[in-house]
Amino acid sequence: DAKTTQPNSMESNEEEPVHLPCNHSTISGTDYIHWYRQLPSQGPEYVIHGLTSNVNNRMASLAIAEDRKSSTLILHRATLRDAAVYYCILRGYGGSQGNLIFGKGTKLSVKP
Amino acid sequence: KAGVTQTPRYLIKTRGQQVTLSCSPISGHRSVSWYQQTPGQGLQFLFEYFSETQRNKGNFPGRFSGRQFSNSRSEMNVSTLELGDSALYLCASFRDRVSHEQYFGPGTRLTVT
Numbered sequence: 135d136a137k138t139t140q141p142n143s144m145e146s147n148e149e150e151p152v153h154l155p156c157n158h159s160t161i162s163g164t165d166y167i168h169w170y171r172q173l174p175s176q177g178p179e180y181v182i183h184g185l186t187s188n189v190n191n192r193m194a195s196l197a198i199a200e201d202r203k204s205s206t207l208i209l210h211r212a213t214l215r216d217a218a219v220y221y222c223i224l225r226g227y228g229g230s231q232g233n234l235i236f237g238k239g240t241k242l243s244v245k246p
Numbered sequence: 247k248a249g250v251t252q253t254p255r256y257l258i259k260t261r262g263q264q265v266t267l268s269c270s271p272i273s274g275h276r277s278v279s280w281y282q283q284t285p286g287q288g289l290q291f292l293f294e295y296f297s298e299t300q301r302n303k304g305n306f307p308g309r310f311s312g313r314q315f316s317n318s319r320s321e322m323n324v325s326t327l328e329l330g331d332s333a334l335y336l337c338a339s340f341r342d343r344v345s346h347e348q349y350f351g352p353g354t355r356l357t358v359t
Contacts, residue, residue, distance in 0.1 A: 166346065168346065170348075176350075176352060177250075177336045177338075177350030177351055177352055177353050178289070178336070178338075178348075178350045179350065180346075180347040180348060180349065183346045183347075221289075225346075233279065233291045233294055233302045233304065234279070234281075234289075234291060234338075234348065235291065236281075236288055236289035236290075237288070238288055
């Protein structure tokens with residue numbers, strides 16, 4: 135699977151939007167972009183995924199660059215509960231989605 | 247609906263012993279994956295099961311094994327425990343092999359002394 139690059143850490147203020155970047159310059163045409171997050175002392179939690187078009191769900195939005203070499207997870211209004219490690223993961227289409235390859239992720243801190 | 251259940255939540259074992267961890271997936275989910283999380287190596291994939299068959303295996307020694315039962319419940323076993331096996335072991339459940347959403351349990355914290 136292609137590699138992703140994320141900043142080690144980011145800070146945000148409560149109730150402000152947060153843009154978490156992910157670079158994946160070697161992404162293949164059939165790779166899906168997934169985002170998971172892990173709150174302290176919990177297992178990872180699925181956030182969102184996409185292939186080419188921007189995606190929205192109740193938790194976040196995913197903006198995918200036109201060339202697909204980068205993407206951005208957008209939290210529209212950060213809350214203290216959003217403080218977590220965010221992982222950007224690529225998975226190929228058609229194969230099993232079972233073996234997620236986690237990198238180090240971005241640790242998001244949210245200040246009140 | 248109920249989430250992924252892992253038992254026990256905490257475990258302390260001695261070097262050389264073996265341990266069995268259990269995972270009950272979300273009802274209706276047929277696939278289970280296991281991960282090991284340590285401060286040094288982060289989250290690493292162990293194995294994936296679907297319909298009682300191991301479909302994928304990560305880069306772990308043969309001391310790590312698992313199985314899945316007909317009701318989709320899964321167990322993983324670690325034999326001849328080493329200090330380095332101390333970790334959080336996470337189980338993830340998903341509907342089938344092409345599902346994009348994996349649901350993780352709270353994990354089992356294993357400490358080897």
